Amino acid sequence: MIDEFSNALKELLKREIPIKKNEIDIVFELPVRDWASRLSRPTINLFLYDVRENAKLRQRQLTRPVDRTQNGVR
Secondary structure, eight states, rough: OOOHHHHHHHHHHHHSOOOTTTEEEEEEOOOOOTGGGGGOSSSEEEEOOOOOOGGOOOOOOOOEEEEGGGGOOO
8 A cells, every 4th residue: 555655646746846757766765874875866755754544534434234226125
């Protein structure tokens, strides 16, 4: 799921920021001490430090099946 989120975020940035194609790298790497020294061009790093679900925002769902027949008649 994190890979899907990362790809969606990368595509959103490419679409919304006025950057020429492949002018800037977009990465999701841990920025360790020597990370910046390995860069050869402008880079946006979107390392996701702490991603957790907010359970308070979770919506409750029905546990019984929904009858999809007309007027409940089968």
